[in-house]
Amino acid sequence: MRMSKSLQVCLSKTSAAMLYRTGRTFPFFSSSHTTLPETVLTSAATIFSIRCRMGSASFPQRCFSSVTSSKNTTNKDFDKQQARETPLPNLHQQAEPTLLERSDKNILQRFLDKYSFSRQTNRILMAESFLQAATAQASDPRWFGPGRIGRDFRSYQALLTMHLWFLHKRLINETTDPHQAALIQEELFDIFWTDSSNRMRAHGVNEWLIQKNLKTVQQYTFMHLFHYDHCYTGDLLENPNYRLDELKNLVKTHILLLSPDDAMTLARHDDQADRIAWYIEAQYQNIVHDLPDDLQRRARIAWVDLPSFDGMIDGNTGKELPKQPIHPEDVLPEGWKRNIANDGTYYYWNMNTREATWERPAHHSHF
DSSP: OOOOHHHHHHHHHSOHHHHHHTTOOOOEEOSOOEEOOGGGOOOHHHHHHHHHHHSSEEOOOEEEOOOOOSTTOOGGGGEEEEOOOOOEEOTTSOOOOOHHHHOOOOHHHHHHHHHOHHHHHHHHHHHHHHHHHHHHHHTOHHHHTTTOOOOSHHHHHHHHHHHHHHHHHHHHTOOSOHHHHHHHHHHHHHHHHHHHHHHHHHTTOOGGGHHHHHHHHHHHHHHHHHHHHHHTSTHHHHOHHHHHHHHHHHIIIIISOOOTTOHHHHHHTHHHHHHHHHHHHHHHIIIIIISOHHHHHTTOOOOOOOOOOTTOBOTTTOOBOOOOOOOGGGOOOTTEEEEEOTTSOEEEEETTTOOEESSOOOOOSOO
């Protein structure tokens, strides 16, 4: 296929991260594709650029599990299993305008938005609040107990990515001040990558390997984000039944980390994937369309509750799966929250008393 010169220049000068932050999304297609060697998988920007140039080329997405020891840690420690291929952008259709392109602010107004001390402070606080809201929902212990989602780095990263995508889509739909929304979105992703690096340190990754592994994390995170875009773009946006099937594939690929070649395992988790897919549908409607504007501008996010995981069925046997309890380490006493410092050390703070401590607070109540 042929590509316009302007698009070639855009792809050569702009990384996938910047394209995504500014709200540049593409429709996707789902026809069969060829596979290129893994040696071209160098960074998120390289992937996005090459895939757009090739048009019909597909890259095998790679999933990575957490590193639990700092000894002999290499980039291969993250590389554990293959995941389903992610749909590709269709460049035959015109891309939607970005947030910056939709803004009617002049150069001076944009300069003040970006460099004014008070607006910078507000932007950082907004982004931090968005990340904390996503973290609180992604850290709910019901995901890892009854929900049967892994407690490793990769699984948690997927849950956090899912909830950040909802906020990303809400910011893209901002009509009052698209420029400010774009700046908040950029800040949000910067903080997200910092948080990802801190959690890698908590899992024992050596400091000199953080940036190398962060590129890998960004790579599969962007593939995850692109897959959500695919589900809510083009024909799938108008066909709820087909969209639900694709969301189930997304859940199995990016959240449950199942191999696409293991039919038995895929079938076993069908009910689990279906419940999470319906949760995504409800959360999309809630955050993107129903959340009041005044709550969004104050970064107060009201999430839809988690799906019920009671009575889940094994897709192979048709029998109900045994209940899986919540792990004690995932539960904190009432009022306490956990956060992570830049060195990967977790600390705890009480929302009511404002007390902070490096020691895990004593548990006096049950979830």
